[in-house]
Amino acid sequence: MIEAQGLTKRYGDKVAVDDLSFTVNPGRVTGFLGPNGAGKSTTMRMMLGLDNPTRGSVTIGGKRYTELHHPLRTVGALLEARWVHPNRSARAHLSWMAKSNKISPKRVDEVLDIVGLTEVAGKRAGGFSLGMSQRLGIASALLGDPEVLLFDEPVNGLDPEGILWIRKFMQRLADEGRTVFVSSHLLSEMALTATELVVIGKGKLISQSTTEEFVARATDSTVKVRSPQLDRLRPALEDIGATVTESDGGLLVSGASSDKIGELAMENRVTLHELAPQQGSLEQAFMQITGDSVEYHTDIDTADAAAASAAATN
Numbered sequence: 402m403i404e405a406q407g408l409t410k411r412y413g414d415k416v417a418v419d420d421l422s423f424t425v426n427p428g429r430v431t432g433f434l435g436p437n438g439a440g441k442s443t444t445m446r447m448m449l450g451l452d453n454p455t456r457g458s459v460t461i462g463g464k465r466y467t468e469l470h471h472p473l474r475t476v477g478a479l480l481e482a483r484w485v486h487p488n489r490s491a492r493a494h495l496s497w498m499a500k501s502n503k504i505s506p507k508r509v510d511e512v513l514d515i516v517g518l519t520e521v522a523g524k525r526a527g528g529f530s531l532g533m534s535q536r537l538g539i540a541s542a543l544l545g546d547p548e549v550l551l552f553d554e555p556v557n558g559l560d561p562e563g564i565l566w567i568r569k570f571m572q573r574l575a576d577e578g579r580t581v582f583v584s585s586h587l588l589s590e591m592a593l594t595a596t597e598l599v600v601i602g603k604g605k606l607i608s609q610s611t612t613e614e615f616v617a618r619a620t621d622s623t624v625k626v627r628s629p630q631l632d633r634l635r636p637a638l639e640d641i642g643a644t645v646t647e648s649d650g651g652l653l654v655s656g657a658s659s660d661k662i663g664e665l666a667m668e669n670r671v672t673l674h675e676l677a678p679q680q681g682s683l684e685q686a687f688m689q690i691t692g693d694s695v696e697y698h699t700d701i702d703t704a705d706a707a708a709a710s711a712a713a714t715n
């Protein structure tokens with residue numbers, strides 16, 4: 402389990418992480434979501450003792466990173482994929498890491514096998530594709546068989562096959578009962594990968610909930626209605642306080658459930674051709690909740706978000 406309490410980091414005048422408190426539990430993949438510059442990497446660096454908090458604390462299994470007797474056996478991290486010496490082979494790199502952390506050399510072959518790199522273990526890591534480098538990074542993280550795993554933007558730059566592999570792999574690690582904490586600004590990716598979300602903006606906690614709750618809370622639940630007698634249904638809906646807008650020859654109704662709209666249609670002898678609750682996308686939820694927390698707004702951001710949410714809804 403990871404616990405942040407009042408975690409704060411200042412760089413001069415800049416507050417990168419601002420009084421963050423949240424908990425990450427084992428047995429599930431928890432997404433760490435936030436716009437660029439929100440403070441995700443800084444938070445992860447503090448989890449790994451690479452940066453010191455200005456105030457507050459973050460602990461792994463109840464201990465600060467610097468208090469851990471065998472850090473590699475407690476927490477594994479994938480922060481930056483291409484940090485291996487390019488002339489070293491994957492096996493040589495892992496063997497060196499194992500030796501310097503008093504981990505059995507047998508574990509090297511095990512982790513190579515787990516990430517599917519056995520066949521290329523003798524090749525120079527410098528010639529690896531990004532996907533293979535990510536696998537090697539994950540093999541290093543797994544070397545100490547840790548209970549807690551941190552991934553900082555693990556799918557950045559990967560092809561669809563690589564993305565799918567990482568997603569399934571993180572789920573497998575969580576199914577084994579480990580604590581898996583993964584940062585991303587790819588919202589649709591998080592919707593597919595994470596069951597729990599810690600969302601931050603401008604260094605502050607915006608929400609911690611299940612992915613499902615996050616989307617449901619943030620998006621207006623609307624119902625799409627098509628009928629040849631909308632002229633009769635519309636005033637009836639407005640009479641009960643629903644908000645009605647025209648859309649695609651039908652109506653988009655908010656403030657009334659599909660059950661209520663169906664009953665109202667029957668009472669008014671209105672034939673319905675469609676009555677469809679609209680599922681909000683994670684993109685819509687994210688923009689709605691973090692909208693004010695994005696450091697630099699541009700028209701392009703807004704257009705991109707609209708396009709992304711349209712793509713996700715369709």
Ligand SMILES: Nc1ncnc2c1ncn2[C@@H]1O[C@H](COP(=O)(O)OP(=O)(O)OP(=O)(O)O)[C@@H](O)[C@H]1O
Pocket residue numbers: 412415416417435436437438439440441442443444586
């Ligand atoms: N060493 C540093 N010195 C000064 N400011 C820093 C430093 N590291 C980070 N920051 C600032 O702190 C804020 C948070 O940065 P951080 O990299 O943690 O965000 P992030 O959520 O990981 O963003 P991204 O998704 O863009 O990587 C940013 O405004 C960044 O410019």
